[in-house]
Amino acid sequence: MNRRTALLGAGGTVAIVASGAAGFALWSGASKDSWKEAIKTIRDPIEPGLTGQDAIHELVRYATLAANSHNTQAWRFELAPATITLLPDLTRATPTVDPDDHHLFASLGAAAENMVQGAPLLGLSAVPRFDADGDGRIVLALSPGAVMATPMAEAIPKRQCTRSLYDGQPIPAANLEAMAAAARNDGVDLLLLTERSAIDAVGALIIQGNTIQMGDRAYIDELKQWLRFSYAEAVSSADGLFSHTSGNPVLPGPIGRLLFDVVATAASENTKYLAQIASSSGLAIFVSTQNDRAHWIAAGRAYQRFALQTTVLGIKHAFLNQAVEVPKVRQRLAEHLGLGQRRPDLIVRFGYAEDMPSSMRRPLADVIV
Ligand SMILES: Cc1cc2nc3c(=O)[nH]c(=O)nc-3n(C[C@H](O)[C@H](O)[C@H](O)COP(=O)(O)O)c2cc1C
Incomplete structure (x- = not known):
């Protein structure tokens, strides 16, 4: 290879990498927009005044906003007129980091708690029950309750795990x-x-x-x-x-x-x-x-x-x-x-x-x- 072909070769590589990067930028720009849109929809605050199936679906959406290990979302929801049943989805277990499903059940607990906290936004009360001898399901009994927007309920769509450096200031x-x-x-x-x-x-x-x-x-x-x-x-x-x-x-x-x-x-x-x-x-x-x-x-x-x-x-x-x-x-x-x-x-x-x-x-x- 003479000097000219070596330069051409190098230039060619740079050009391909550069055009690849531009392609990635365009492509990721489009998917960045759909990611932003999805995040916004997922975390929309619940609209007050919803009833029936619409209210139940919104409560399930709030349940899914709970923290959960590796964000595997190892849960499924079974709906009945006066109950929401939260079932473990063991196809999404992480047996190496979590061999006894401890984190999986802690995540189910977090999702159940979001429903307990979120239910009053919709004029509902949600009371969870877990049968220690059962198959791992948590059954939430729903009943009419006072409409209430507590600060903790309003925090459900805003909560996140923030994996950055903090400022070290003491907490009052x-x-x-x-x-x-x-x-x-x-x-x-x-x-x-x-x-x-x-x-x-x-x-x-x-x-x-x-x-x-x-x-x-x-x-x-x-x-x-x-x-x-x-x-x-x-x-x-x-x-x-x-x-x-x-x-x-x-x-x-x-x-x-x-x-x-x-x-x-x-x-x-x-x-x-x-x-x-x-x-x-x-x-x-x-x-x-x-x-x-x-x-x-x-x-x-x-x-x-x-x-x-x-x-x-x-x-x-x-x-x-x-x-x-x-x-x-x-x-x-x-x-x-x-x-x-x-x-x-x-x-x-x-x-x-x-x-x-x-x-x-x-x-x-x-x-x-
Ligand atoms: C039981 C449990 C264990 C978790 N373990 C870790 C962990 O060790 N490290 C970590 O960075 N996040 C951990 N998480 C946080 C999840 O990764 C996080 O909740 C998930 O990615 C969803 O993100 P979000 O909480 O910001 O909505 C854990 C969450 C739960 C509920």
Whole structure:
């Protein structure tokens, strides 16, 4: 190859890459618009005055706005005149990170809580019941109630997990008390850590858990199934963890997946999480008194109320569950916190920050059976 062909070759490559990038920009521009539109529709505030089936569908939509592990949305809804039954969708389980379906049932609890909180917007009362000997379903009994727009109900479409750096400012004591009061639930205790040394000690265990997970090929493979890198992937799947929501670049899916393997190492992720922990005003740890489905659901309900209350107060939050997901680290955390036989369920950091882009949800037609 002479110098001229080498230059042409290089120029040709640049031209192809450049025109490919322009094509991606145009294509992602179109899908960015449909992503924006979808996010807006998913998070429309409920219109007051709806009745009958319209009201029930809106309540189900609000249920789906709950936090849920890996955004798998492992739920289905069965509608009857006076009940909504929330069923686990085990085809969407994540057995590597969540082998006993703890997170799956906590997510169902969070969805049930959104219906409890949202029902008064529609002049309804929703009372959940879980049969410990049943198949995992939660049945919500609906009855007429007072029309009420509580701040927590109005926060349902605004709540998000905000995976950015926070500003580290302390939270006023009255707000911490309001967050703790909102989380109060039978069978679940809440530990709020705001002392830097206490936060850092749990932070060290989060890093231990993360190091083990990032070294586990099965964990990474399962996680990658739920990662979405482009607007088009986010919109077409309507589930999973879209890079944009965590402040990561939006890329064509195949490139995102390749880059993820190179960029997301235990060291880089640990550095990121240490910075996030250092920027947070505190950690909330949800601890159930018994280790069974009923209590995992209760922990999910307690988290969801906590999250709605923090949203009302203009406080952001995000999960850092690595230390409760790896069994031997969870054991160390339980010992460190003096929990005896009680299970630490969920770890959430909180503090002040701006909103991040919101996550997708599947349409009602996909979740109503
Ligand atoms: C039980 C449970 C466990 C979760 N674990 C984590 C976690 O370890 N790390 C994380 O970043 N998000 C975690 N999440 C948050 C979900 O990824 C998040 O709720 C989902 O992507 C939807 O986004 P949204 O909450 O902003 O609507 C968890 C959520 C639940 C309910």
